[in-house]
Amino acid sequence: MTPEAAIGGNARPEVEARQELYRSMLRTRRVEEAIVDRYAEQEMRCPVHICIGQEAPPTGVSAHLQKQDHVYSAHRSHGHYLAKGGDMPAMIAEIYGKADGCAVGKGGSQHLIDLDAGFICSAPILASTISVGVGDAWAARQRGEDRVIVIYFGDGSTEEGAFHEAMNFAGVNKLPVVFVCENNLYSVHTLLETRQPENQTVRRLGPPNGMESFDGDGNDVEEVWRLAEYAVNKARNGGGPTLLEFHTYRWMEHCGPLDDTHLGYRSAEELESWKTRCPVDNYRDRLIEDGSVDQAWLDSAEKTLHREIEAAFTAAKNSPFPDAEELFRHVYPE
């Protein structure tokens, strides 16, 4: 069964929802570009994993999430955080290691948190948060909470035993989880072929673990939106977990702000061909074409974002560093 058939055709979001999808993708793109532009200043002294090129999955998934829903992520988490409503200034301040950071400067880019927004955590150990998210879903059901848990991870994480173990438990217990794999073909510099059987997708791992699975174009935000609508609704209505795999691509180096085609593990042509599938620009063109937005709307969206992002960076730079005593605070609950 094709995903389209499974989820009932080619439904499209309403115009306002389309605009919001675009605005959300653009927001992540512009924030990431701002980080890239400023990283050489060396004031952001922590590793950053840039998600330019991968804006569609978090955007299309988050469109169906409510505030009480919980999101877990891994190292490439800026997009997941922002799309779930994470506090942008707190994220930027965290990357700067400042007192106003979402983790008071104790986490950095790889440990974003916003409990108010339902973004529970990102973590830089592969598959580390997957079982944790499953446990949250289990507890939500035990406690009778209306809560869907979304867990993002890359193709690399699906090779860890912890991933398989957590999937199995979620499947056995029909927990309200949506597993979202962003398959961007690489794990650092290691190609997918080296790590997983040929001609098989991550999606194959759903059914043996007792859950439906779908894969789709991770650069097409409406396709993500359709698949996620199905999976989130199912989880919310007691239908159990779903594995979604989105095929996408990262544009920048694995870690850091630069291009890395000179390393030779992927070709410049491959990168360029994925850039022609830009999730943000292509969607903009589509929205112009179908009349969902016009130039004035686009200009105003850019302007608003620009102001928001500049303000976040200014606030982060002006935020003080945490006091030395903060080093010893919170090791144990008081």
Add this chain to the structure above:
Amino acid sequence: MTREIKYFEALREAQAQCLESDRDVVVMGLGVPGPTGVFGTTKNLVDDYGPDRVFDMPSSENAMTGMLLGASGNGMRPIMVHMRVDFAVLSMEPLVNQAAKWHYMYGGKMRAPLTVRMIIGQGWGQGPQHSQALQAWFAHIPGLKVIMPTTAHDAKGMLIAAVRDDAPVISIEHRWLYGVSGAVPEEMYETPIGKARIMRPGKDVTIVAASYASLLALRAAEMLADAGIDAEVLDLRTITPLDRQSIVESVRKTGRLVVADTGTAEFGISAEIVCAAVEGASESLKTAPRRVGLPSVPTPTSPALSEHFYPRAINIAEAAAATLGAKIQFTEPETGKWHDVPDPSFTGPY
């Protein structure tokens, strides 16, 4: 004139020579044959030894450790590489429950000549889950050997010794040592596992250290020398089996002890070293030993906090002076605005 190469080049050369001299040696790990070759330590090895012997792996540390352990039981001598020690946490089961016990449980009939390289380090906001120094964990497990070479010379000689050793050996390498150069012979040689070395002889106080902390200890010894205190620096090189004899001999000579470690001080290896000195040289100790290590706090990410988290040479110098009852105002050499990179030429990210 002896050739000088960098620590990371010495590690690479050791692996190349092991691959060259023994068909049973293989090198495996995430990114091992990749373009950056685990900070250069495995770069291009695949070109000379082929993808059957120098290879990448899925992100499956647990299973792949067990896999190489099985291969080692079958006569191979694998080297496994973890870009960060934090990833090896996923592979503790086969290391602790299996590899460490094999020789013992088979009554000596089975060997697990597995070498596992694990990289520790600090700086550039690596944070709580990417910068741990877990040597004490491994040292606590009977049956594992744990090495922490400090110099380029020892990096090569000890890695070769580890590969040739029939026990499972954990090699803990500090990233900040990778760029440090030293004299390294071109031929294949072994630096014996289990033997500490006096890096700097002295008579007033013994500073026992390992890995990057040994470099800090040397710097501290220079500060102390300026103040008229003659410190002996003992570089452990091996954590287990611990060279208790060298510790005891040095403490008998100086009567004072400071231990410096890259790991958490509490329940860390410094406690074992103090214990070795007390058990073996209590009559020589003129004052209570001191230790310098990390506070029992997860590594913070912010440079403003990590600056107070990592001990520096001056802290070791102060501890040593304190064992002599001396109150000295040491001045630290200027290190630039940031303390979270090995030298100012480093611009991140790791």
